[in-house]
Amino acid sequence: MEKQSIQAIKQAIEAGVSNQALDALRKDERKGVQTLIRRYDKEVARKKQLHADHERRLTYERAAYGKGAQLIAGVDEVGRGPLAGPVVASAVILPKDVFLPGLRDSKQLSFAQREQFYHVIQDQALAIGIGVVEAARIDEINILNASIEAMKRAIDDLSESPDYLLVDAVSLHYKNIAEDAIxxxxxxxxxxxxxxxxxxxxxxxxxxxxxxxxxYYGFAKNQGYGTKEHLEGLASHGPSPIHRFSFQPVKNAT
Structure with missing residues (x-):
């Protein structure tokens, strides 16, 4: 392989090469080959770290399986902070042998990564439930209670009944289902x-x-959060029907 062109070696590495071939390439003094080897080692390290992170994120699931759980639902919500729009929760039951390296808190993912994982999760999940609590209800019961209500609605929306819940931050104490609030x-x-x-x-x-x-408020960009554009829209046009009137900036605009 050491006699091949840099392009041919690049293609061979991408296709998969043996450890013996890699050892030979490491001895190749050509700068281009050494650049390829460094990139290869970096990618191997990246994938190894993703795998390790994935294993770490299975700790709570494995503990629940060890207690006899069969269908574990992860539960989370988004939209507590915005001035407008609903709070939305989801409950997801993944298969026991799930492998989703790179999946983490949605806020840490790019738009493209979220979209990609969204479709992968839709394909692999055993069940997905969605719970939505609108702005008027948030005003009625407050955002914390609305978030909990959205989570419970998401669980009820599942096509399979979970026997264990892993919930972000809050305890639900819902329908006597065992849970961990994490x-x-x-x-x-x-x-x-x-x-x-x-x-x-x-x-x-x-x-x-x-x-x-x-x-008028820039919802496509700010998702209802209180950005400058959003506040300017509130000042010039007043609140819309989907605004949370119990939130102070919206109160000030009425």
Missing amino acids: IKGDDHSVSIAAASVIAKVTRDRMMQSFHETYP
Whole structure:
């Protein structure tokens, strides 16, 4: 292989080469070959780290399986902080042998990564539930209670009945289902991370749709959070029907 061109070696590495061939390439003094080897080693290290992170995010799932659980639902919500729009929760039951390297808290993923994982999760999940609590209900019962209500609705929306819940941050004490409330659960549990992605993408798409109806606030970009553009829209046009009137900036605009 050492006599091949740099391009041919690059293609061979991408196709997969033996350790023996790699050892030979490491002795090749050509600068281009050494650049390829460094890239290869970096990619191997990246994949190894992703695998290790994935294994770490299965800790709570494995503990639940060890207690006899069969169907574990990760539960998370998005949209507590915005001034407008609903709070959206998701419950996701993944197969026991799930392998989703790179999946983590949706806020740490790019738009493209979230979209990719959204479709992968849709394909692999045993069941997905969605719970939505609208702004008027948030005003009625407050955002914390609305978030809990959205999570319970998401669990009820599942096509399979879970026997264990892994919930981000809060305890639900719902229908006598065993549960673990995990601080920063979307970074410590693959099931909660999956729910985080489904909830985030679902809500972002809803806000995109709301933007078409109420274009003054920049919902497509800010998802209802209190950005400068959003606050300027509130000041000039007043609140829309999907604003949370119990939130102070919206109160100030009425």
